[in-house]
Amino acid sequence: MYEIRDNVSKHTNVYDVLKERGFIKQTTHEEEIRELLEKEKVTFYIGFDPTADSLHVGHFMQVIIMMYMQKYGHTPIVLIGAGTAMIGDPSGRTDMRQMMTPETILENGEKFKTTFSRFIDFDGGKAICENNANWLLDLKYVDFIRDIGRHFSVNRMLTAECFKQRLETGLSFLEFNYMLMQGYDFLELYRRYNCKMEFGGDDQWSNILAGVDLVRREEQEQVFGMTFALLTTSEGKKMGKTQKGALWLDAEKTTPYEFYQYWRNVEDADVRTCLSMLTFLPMEEVEELSSLKDAKINHAKEILAFEVTKLVHGEEEANKAQDAARALFAGGGSMDDVPKTVMSAEKFDGEGVGIVTLMAEIKLVPSKGEGFRTIQQGGLSIDGEKVKDTKLMVTKDMFTDGQLLLKKGKKTFHLIELK
């Protein structure tokens, strides 16, 4: 469990804290929300559809919001969307999501739950974990459209931002229903837990409004919604995407070292946003670090990378990742935690192993063809020396203390260790 320190902000109202950090994008009622958060302990919810087997950085932003809310005394409901995942949210998509089997959805949901409990305290009702499969799957079609469907105007839905794109490329009735499902979630949570707010990424705005509306119509009660900026680069591209796909929180899918490197390499222009939204450093410190210029900003990036890695993978892993990065890029330091493969020494007896074969074997390149190309283009070095010959045989005597460091391109390192 990660604890947010008290010095994170001078503000006492979490609304001001979130505002200060640049999270808030749209609100249904700004003043009322601020006031409510000031006066009351509020129960709020954020939904997560288990469409993958690990959370990614986009989800993580939402988790951070919940951490802030919890720190300031409010009660988060983590809503696992096993029910809604059966439908698939069309928001911001140009094509339909692939249908998922209930088994995968269930499994993913379980993994989500474990991850959440690393950041949010579920003890003694301080947070609640719910699953909308609990009510959505048992709905009766006719009852549902009579009771809930009647509150939704198709005319209005069609004008909603989230369907705009899909009206051009095609939208099935299945997906069209997503909004009703999500709206209904809010109603259920209001009834069960007196949940008064729904938060989400800015792409969830239409869905959130649907819920706020529905609760008002069904219960004659005012509830609230708020969306948060999506994590984007200064050029508006989504952050947290790597060539391999998303940047996952699960160490199996994205190693702490890779995770660290991602943040170590963000663009100068994005340092501020990242520090502010993804770390709990006090704002003065954020300002100070992000105002560093030229090469000095690397210092800020190092802190960013360390802090975010620490948050996600713990201090020990963060230290290891940092040590490894320093050893590789700055020279010196411990090579213990550099990405590596241990291989048996006999393998390198006699003729040895072809360099390209070796590269492919340790997954430094996806195919041997790529390996040849890399070497031909001068993209590979061994222990700091550029490899010119694609026919190079790697033998035992090339290792120093049983280690050999391969470097592909500028930033990809891999250590081979003999055993």
Place this chain on the structure above:
RNA sequence: GGAUGGGUGCCCGAGUGGCGAAGGGGCCAGACUGUAAAUCUGGUGCCGACUGGCAUAACACCGCAGGUUCGACUCCUGCUCCAUCCA
């Protein structure tokens, strides 16, 4: 159900008988640098240890299956999926 248009490599997208398929994006590498950006250059089917091999070996040769042809992404037939309009 009918009519029309369309399915091309990671993505977008050209191509109407010689294509391992233009162009762009992305990605990889080189130069410059600060593990940044921008810019410029090269590369990007697979295999491989080489100026070679492979589509009767594959995830992967232009949606799938046949046919015409010396030769098919290109022509023909059937199927399938998508979009638009009509019912």
